[in-house]
Amino acid sequence: EAGVAQSPRYKIIEKRQSVAFWCNPISGHATLYWYQQILGQGPKLLIQFQNNGVVDDSQLPKDRFSAERLKGVDSTLKIQPAKLEDSAVYLCASGEGRGRVIGYTFGSGTRLTVV
Amino acid sequence: QKEVEQDPGPLSVPEGAIVSLNCTYSNSAFQYFMWYRQYSRKGPELLMYTYSSGNKEDGRFTAQVDKSSKYISLFIRDSQPSDSATYLCAMSTGRRALTFGSGTRLQVQP
Numbered sequence: 623e624a625g626v627a628q629s630p631r632y633k634i635i636e637k638r639q640s641v642a643f644w645c646n647p648i649s650g651h652a653t654l655y656w657y658q659q660i661l662g663q664g665p666k667l668l669i670q671f672q673n674n675g676v677v678d679d680s681q682l683p684k685d686r687f688s689a690e691r692l693k694g695v696d697s698t699l700k701i702q703p704a705k706l707e708d709s710a711v712y713l714c715a716s717g718e719g720r721g722r723v724i725g726y727t728f729g730s731g732t733r734l735t736v737v
Numbered sequence: 738q739k740e741v742e743q744d745p746g747p748l749s750v751p752e753g754a755i756v757s758l759n760c761t762y763s764n765s766a767f768q769y770f771m772w773y774r775q776y777s778r779k780g781p782e783l784l785m786y787t788y789s790s791g792n793k794e795d796g797r798f799t800a801q802v803d804k805s806s807k808y809i810s811l812f813i814r815d816s817q818p819s820d821s822a823t824y825l826c827a828m829s830t831g832r833r834a835l836t837f838g839s840g841t842r843l844q845v846q847p
Contacts, residue, residue, distance in 0.1 A: 626780070655834055657837075662745065662839070662840075663839050663840070664741075664743070664825050664827075664837030664838050664839045664840050665781065665825070665837045666837070667834045667835070667836075670834050678833065678834060713780055713781075715780070726783065726835065728780030728781050728782070729780050730778070730779055730780050731779075731780055733778075
């Protein structure tokens with residue numbers, strides 16, 4: 623079974639620039655999550671999709687962050703404009719379904735540095 | 738107060754030692770308890786999963802949940818250098834996505 627694919631692996635941008643991250647979940651997984659992991663901290667949920675609908679985006683800074691999941695498969699997370707405090711690893715995970723909190727599979731993440 | 742508290746370490750032990758990792762939590766609605774292992778520059782991978790209270794053993798790993806104390810533990814027996822990683826506890830009510838602790842960095846010295 624192929625894992626969760628994320629790209630790019632690394633990105634360095636200047637503050638106030640925009641950036642986008644891409645995620646391809648495991649085939650057939652209905653639930654997709656974006657987490658932000660700041661150095662030395664645990665992952666923090668940004669947004670959860672069930673198929674192509676948003677289940678939870680309560681912790682997404684909507685003034686600068688946006689995410690979409692087209693056709694219930696791939697997803698894109700965008701930051702515009704970026705701030706220094708957005709420097710973090712952005713992890714994408716997918717799971718089989720809304721009620722199944724086990725079986726999350728994470729990608730390797732995109733490491734963002736904002737300078 | 739954070740929903741999930743975890744000592745960040747780092748924790749350094751000699752090879753073969755028994756390791757104890759712990760988390761406390763404040764949300765009594767948590768029912769699902771997990772431990773993830775994260776190697777450097779990798780995503781977290783699920784190590785152990787427990788539903789409600791009790792113990793679960795898998796090889797050298799034992800997970801314990803004490804809901805009355807809101808306290809969970811992961812024990813690693815006969816620790817190996819390959820166990821060196823960050824260990825993250827994670828929890829859920831079942832209705833929401835996982836809430837993670839901050840992670841404990843473990844170093845097993847050969």
